[in-house]
Amino acid sequence: MTRTRPEGTPLGDEFHVYDTTLRDGAQREGISYSVADKLAVARLLDSLGVGFIEGGWPGALPKDTEFFARAASGELELKHAALVAFGATRKADTQAAQDPQVRALLDSAAPVITLVAKSDRRHIERALRTDVPTAAAMVADTVRFLVGEGRRVFLDAEHFFDGYAHDPETALRVLDAGVQAGADVVVLCDTNGGQLPLGIAETVAEVGEKTGFRLGIHCQDDTSCAVANSIAAVQAGASHVQCTANGYGERAGNADLFGVLGNLVAKLDMPVLPEGAIGELSRVSHGIAELANIAPDPHSAYVGASAFAHKAGLHASAIKVDPLLYNHIDPALVGNDMRVLVTEMAGRASLELKGRELGVDLAARPEALTASVDEVKRREAAGWSYEAADASLELLLRRNAGEADAESAVFSLESYRVIIDHAPDGSVVSEATVKLHVGGQRVIATAEGNGPVHAVDAALRTALRPHLSWMDEVALADYKVRILAGAHGTDAVTRVLLDSADGAREWTTVGVHENIVEASWLALTDALAHKAYRVRTETKG
Incomplete structure (x- = not known):
C-alpha cells in the first residue's frame, strides 16, 4: 500500500524515537504538569531531536485538549519532532466518523495519531465485553478513517506479549487489522511490564518473521528491565521505540528515554538523533526533572551526577x-x-x-x-x-x-556563646554572641535567631559585614544534619553539610562535632574561608 507522507512527518524515517513523557510518563505518582509545563517539556524533547512527541489524549482530558490547541496556535514550533495525539479506537456500537473521541483526535490537528487497541483475547472479552471480530473491526475502521483524513497512524497493541503467549492468533489478528487499514507501525506493548529481554527478543523476531510488519516496542519497568527489553527488541528487528524521560510512568515506570538513547547511540552506533544531539542528554534530563518537580536521580545511567563518579x-x-x-x-x-x-x-x-x-x-x-x-x-x-x-x-x-593564603583566616575566633530563651508565652528565641579578631580589631556582635545555628550565623554576619564587602553576597542555600550511626542518643556525633551560594556559584562545606552548633560553626567558617580564597584569587587574576 502506497501513501503520501502527511505534513509534519520526519524525513529520516528509518528509525523512530518516540517519546510519551507527556502522556504515559505523566501517569507517575506525584507528577501533574500544567499546560505551560507540557509545552516546555515538548520544547526540551524537540531540542534533543526525538522524532515523535506524544502530547496526550485530546478529548479525554481537558488539559491535553488545551495543550494541542495552544500547540496548533503557534505556541509550539517543533524543529525535529512530529506531534502525536493519543487515543482509543471507536466504540463497538458506532462508526469511527461518528465517534466523539475519534473526532477529537482529528480536531487536535496533530499530524500523527497513535491508537491503543487491546490485543489480548482476555482483555477483549472481559474488559471491552466484546468478541475478537468486533475488536478487529473497531481497529480497522478507526485506522482507515484517520488515514483517509490525512493522518499518519501508529497502533499500540496493548498487552501484546501476554496476549501473544495466551492466544497468538488473536494478537496477530489485531495487528493485521491495523496494518491492512493503513497503520504504519504496530507497537508491541509490554503493558504489565512482566517480560525479560530474551523473551522480548524471541517474540519480536518471531512476529516480525510471521508478519513482515514494521514493529515498535513499548516497555514498562516492572521487572527493572524496560531499557534492556527495549534494546533487545530493537536488536530483534523493532524500528520504533517508545520511552519516557527519566523513566517516568505508572507503577515502576517506563523505559527511560536517556538510557535507551545512550545505548542506541553510544553502544550500537545507531544515528537515531541529529548530529551532536547526544551531548544534550544530561541537560534535557535535568531540565525535564525540574519541570516535573522531581529531583534528578544521581544514579541514572548516562545522565546521573554519579553515573561517572568513582x-x-x-x-x-x-x-x-x-x-x-x-x-x-x-x-x-x-x-x-x-x-x-x-x-x-x-x-x-x-x-x-x-x-x-x-x-x-x-x-x-x-x-x-x-x-x-x-x-x-x-x-x-x-x-x-x-x-x-x-x-x-x-x-x-x-x-x-x-598554600597558607588559601585558608589564611578571614577572622580568628576568640569565643562564641549561645543562649536559648524559652519565654512564658511558649516562644523560643536563640541569642548568639561572637567575639572575633578581624583585621587587627576585636569585634563583638550579638544577634537573635529562630534557632541556635541561625543565631550564630546572624551574629557572625553582623560582625563581619563592615569588614568584608562580599559578605552579603553569600547566602545559605541548604543545610543538612545527620546523626552518625553508632553514637549514643543525644550525645551522638553530628555531621552538618552546608550549601552556600553567591549568585554565581554554589559550594558545599562540612563540619563534624558532638555539639550541633560547633559542627555548624565549622561548616560556616569553611564556607567563608572558601569564598575569601575565591575573592583573593579573582582579585590577583
Whole structure:
C-alpha cells in the first residue's frame, strides 16, 4: 500500500524515537504538569531531536485538549519532532466518523495519531465485553478513517506479549487489522511490564518473521528491565521505540528515554538523533526533572551526577593512567562529567586526581599528598565526609600543600556563646554572641535567631559585614544534619553539610562535632574561608 507522507512527518524515517513523557510518563505518582509545563517539556524533547512527541489524549482530558490547541496556535514550533495525539479506537456500537473521541483526535490537528487497541483475547472479552471480530473491526475502521483524513497512524497493541503467549492468533489478528487499514507501525506493548529481554527478543523476531510488519516496542519497568527489553527488541528487528524521560510512568515506570538513547547511540552506533544531539542528554534530563518537580536521580545511567563518579582507590589509580579504563564511554559524549569522590576508601591516586580537578597540584608535592591522604582517612573515621563537600576538601588540600593564603583566616575566633530563651508565652528565641579578631580589631556582635545555628550565623554576619564587602553576597542555600550511626542518643556525633551560594556559584562545606552548633560553626567558617580564597584569587587574576 502506497501513501503520501502527511505534513509534519520526519524525513529520516528509518528509525523512530518516540517519546510519551507527556502522556504515559505523566501517569507517575506525584507528577501533574500544567499546560505551560507540557509545552516546555515538548520544547526540551524537540531540542534533543526525538522524532515523535506524544502530547496526550485530546478529548479525554481537558488539559491535553488545551495543550494541542495552544500547540496548533503557534505556541509550539517543533524543529525535529512530529506531534502525536493519543487515543482509543471507536466504540463497538458506532462508526469511527461518528465517534466523539475519534473526532477529537482529528480536531487536535496533530499530524500523527497513535491508537491503543487491546490485543489480548482476555482483555477483549472481559474488559471491552466484546468478541475478537468486533475488536478487529473497531481497529480497522478507526485506522482507515484517520488515514483517509490525512493522518499518519501508529497502533499500540496493548498487552501484546501476554496476549501473544495466551492466544497468538488473536494478537496477530489485531495487528493485521491495523496494518491492512493503513497503520504504519504496530507497537508491541509490554503493558504489565512482566517480560525479560530474551523473551522480548524471541517474540519480536518471531512476529516480525510471521508478519513482515514494521514493529515498535513499548516497555514498562516492572521487572527493572524496560531499557534492556527495549534494546533487545530493537536488536530483534523493532524500528520504533517508545520511552519516557527519566523513566517516568505508572507503577515502576517506563523505559527511560536517556538510557535507551545512550545505548542506541553510544553502544550500537545507531544515528537515531541529529548530529551532536547526544551531548544534550544530561541537560534535557535535568531540565525535564525540574519541570516535573522531581529531583534528578544521581544514579541514572548516562545522565546521573554519579553515573561517572568513582570512589574506590583502585579505580582512581587506573583512571589516572587512562579515564576510559573505568568509564564505559567518555562522559562528555552525553553531556556529563567524570568525578572522583574522596572518602576513607580513597588512595593517593584518588586525592591526586581530585586535587587536579580542584586546581591543587599534589603530583609534585608527595609530602602534601601523603599528609592529605592520612588526614582524610583519619577524619573520615571520625565521621567527616568529603565526597559531597568539595569546598572543605579543597581547603584541606591547599593547607597541606602549604598554600597558607588559601585558608589564611578571614577572622580568628576568640569565643562564641549561645543562649536559648524559652519565654512564658511558649516562644523560643536563640541569642548568639561572637567575639572575633578581624583585621587587627576585636569585634563583638550579638544577634537573635529562630534557632541556635541561625543565631550564630546572624551574629557572625553582623560582625563581619563592615569588614568584608562580599559578605552579603553569600547566602545559605541548604543545610543538612545527620546523626552518625553508632553514637549514643543525644550525645551522638553530628555531621552538618552546608550549601552556600553567591549568585554565581554554589559550594558545599562540612563540619563534624558532638555539639550541633560547633559542627555548624565549622561548616560556616569553611564556607567563608572558601569564598575569601575565591575573592583573593579573582582579585590577583
